Amino acid sequence: MTRAAHQLLVVEDDAAIRQVLRVLFEGEGYRVIEAADAARAQIEARSHKPDLLVVDLGLPDVDGLSLIRQVRSWSAVPILVLSARTMEEQKIAALDAGADDYVTKPFSAAELLARVRAGLRRRLQGAQQTLVIHLGPVQVDLARRRTQGPAGEIHMTPLEYRVLECLARQIGVVVRQRVLLREAWGPGREDDARSLRVTMKNLRDKLEPDPPRPRYLLTETGLGYRLRTDDDPSSDEP
Numbered sequence: 001m002t003r004a005a006h007q008l009l010v011v012e013d014d015a016a017i018r019q020v021l022r023v024l025f026e027g028e029g030y031r032v033i034e035a036a037d038a039a040r041a042q043i044e045a046r047s048h049k050p051d052l053l054v055v056d057l058g059l060p061d062v063d064g065l066s067l068i069r070q071v072r073s074w075s076a077v078p079i080l081v082l083s084a085r086t087m088e089e090q091k092i093a094a095l096d097a098g099a100d101d102y103v104t105k106p107f108s109a110a111e112l113l114a115r116v117r118a119g120l121r122r123r124l125q126g127a128q129q130t131l132v133i134h135l136g137p138v139q140v141d142l143a144r145r146r147t148q149g150p151a152g153e154i155h156m157t158p159l160e161y162r163v164l165e166c167l168a169r170q171i172g173v174v175v176r177q178r179v180l181l182r183e184a185w186g187p188g189r190e191d192d193a194r195s196l197r198v199t200m201k202n203l204r205d206k207l208e209p210d211p212p213r214p215r216y217l218l219t220e221t222g223l224g225y226r227l228r229t230d231d232d233p234s235s236d237e238p
């Protein structure tokens with residue numbers, strides 16, 4: 001399997017519901033991380049950098065709303081609230097705290113999956129993201145996380161996709177090292193220039209026609225990196 005599946009973090013204290021969600025999401029090809037309380041959710045969110053959070057509002061340690069606010073303080077990850085609370089004010093409070101969408105229990109599987117797909121799409125579109133980029137003979141579909149090269153599908157890790165997504169948000173523009181590290185690795189990793197260099201080398205080995213002389217993934221010494229694509233009209237220079 002060469003596809004880097006999207007990772008969903010399910011934050012729910014009811015083990016039976018967590019299990020239902022895991023089966024449902026894994027059936028759709030997503031990878032699932034579970035957290036039974038807000039403290040665990042914070043740890044999992046920081047270490048795994050999931051692509052979307054499904055958060056129950058009624059948690060045993062802190063309120064789901066505080067969790068949403070805390071995650072929002074450092075991440076733009078889509079957050080889908082799942083809760084038995086049907087009161088309009090709870091729904092508004094969750095959206096005000098930074099949630100993107102809301103599904104009320106009991107939920108229909110089809111509706112929940114549709115909201116998850118919409119959340120994952122918005123994550124890319126909301127940032128004016130280019131969804132498919134062309135690097136010579138290589139085509140990267142960021143929404144589906146599939147990369148096609150001249151010799152077939154190219155396997156890339158979720159981390160490599162996150163770095164590429166961050167660069168693709170501003171094609172042709174220098175993205176600072178610290179920004180890439182925070183977006184792709186998480187807060188607290190901004191000084192880990194070595195990890196970034198290793199990942200950029202791996203990306204070049206996979207995507208560049210001539211990796212030692214990169215044409216698309218360009219280093220801006222002392223600043224960061226810049227993505228040039230064949231879709232970018234300003235990249236016609238030799």
Ligand code: CA
Pocket residue numbers: 012013014056057058059
């Ligand atoms: Ca609950």
